[in-house]
Amino acid sequence: MKITIKTFAIIIIPLLVWMIATPADAANRQQTIANHELKQDLATHQAYANDDPGNYDYAKFIKKIKYTGHDHIVVEVKNSFSTMNKADKTRILDQVQGLAIQVLQNNHLITKRQAHHGLKATIRTGHAIIGKSKHSNYYQYSWK
Numbered sequence: 714m715k716i717t718i719k720t721f722a723i724i725i726i727p728l729l730v731w732m733i734a735t736p737a738d739a740a741n742r743q744q745t746i747a748n749h750e751l752k753q754d755l756a757t758h759q760a761y762a763n764d765d766p767g768n769y770d771y772a773k774f775i776k777k778i779k780y781t782g783h784d785h786i787v788v789e790v791k792n793s794f795s796t797m798n799k800a801d802k803t804r805i806l807d808q809v810q811g812l813a814i815q816v817l818q819n820n821h822l823i824t825k826r827q828a829h830h831g832l833k834a835t836i837r838t839g840h841a842i843i844g845k846s847k848h849s850n851y852y853q854y855s856w857k
Contacts, residue, residue: 747817751780752777774790774794778809778813786810794843
């Protein structure tokens with residue numbers, strides 16, 4: 714059987730595309746799964762918040778947690794969050810970080826080292842950014 718350049722291209726090009734696209738597609742699938750788990754776990758914590766406020770009270774102030782890639786999360790908070798003092802905001806964000814780190818490690822999206830250092834968090838209400846993790850320490854935040 715004689716293989717022409719056209720036949721070779723028909724076989725090889727789709728194979729190369731598949732090989733190149735697969736890692737990105739797998740990462741996107743993992744990110745989608747992680748975001749789904751974050752949504753489910755947050756909803757569960759919100760349901761527990763009244764019965765066990767010591768562990769889940771933070772969830773009352775959070776609308777959404779979204780993993781956007783690498784070691785970054787976006788946390789959408791409720792309006793009541795803005796009236797809190799800095800110490801309470803930090804306490805709540807530390808609990809959000811704990812939840813996100815657990816989900817991301819379970820899905821092999823961050824390393825132990827990244828988990829130890831925390832996640833870069835952007836905190837917002839709607840479209841307005843009201844806080845961010847500091848670059849020097851992701852567990853400290855600057856507030857607007």
